[in-house]
Amino acid sequence: QKEVEQDPGPLSVPEGAIVSLNCTYSNSAFQYFMWYRQYSRKGPELLMYTYSSGNKEDGRFTAQVDKSSKYISLFIRDSQPSDSATYLCAMSESNFGNEKLTFGTGTRLTIIP
């Protein structure tokens, strides 16, 4: 069993819809939870991160972490065609700039205009 599980999709939704992306994990030592966005033929870029449990909002994006359930989510409101990309969840036990990241396999998202 993988340490981080993520539904690979693909997921297609109409423009303006709310998108929900999810990951589950098994390592209770994970403290930092990240979402990366990867456009086609590009490297991943950090979208947002959360430390421990709770919610974090950044514009149209909201990240949620439930450590008791080992479950994290990313919500995208008012989705735009420019949001079409692969979304990767990632986790680490400590300072994630200098630490091994464990990634999910990614969910490919398409926003239909």
Add this chain to the structure above:
Amino acid sequence: DAGVIQSPRHEVTEMGQEVTLRCKPISGHNSLFWYRQTMMRGLELLIYFNNNVPIDDSGMPEDRFSAKMPNASFSTLKIQPSEPRDSAVYFCASSLVERDSDTQYFGPGTRLTVL
């Protein structure tokens, strides 16, 4: 800033050949990471360096893979001999370790195809 630079962007080689992938991290960064991405396994860490010293190479698949960082501005990942199952996109990432919760900045990747 130019970001993380990787070369070549694409590499096609035949089984048994040596492959060398190159990475120039962001200037001033002192951590460097090599990842491999495949459809089946996703993004996996192969090895990472702090201040040019290898810290964790547990993700290196086997002895055919080796990585070096001779100085703060250059790293290589070598595969010798290459096999078709090595076909993947290889990413290099760098970060500044002193900043807590700083991100890893990824390069554009090298798409490797071994025939």
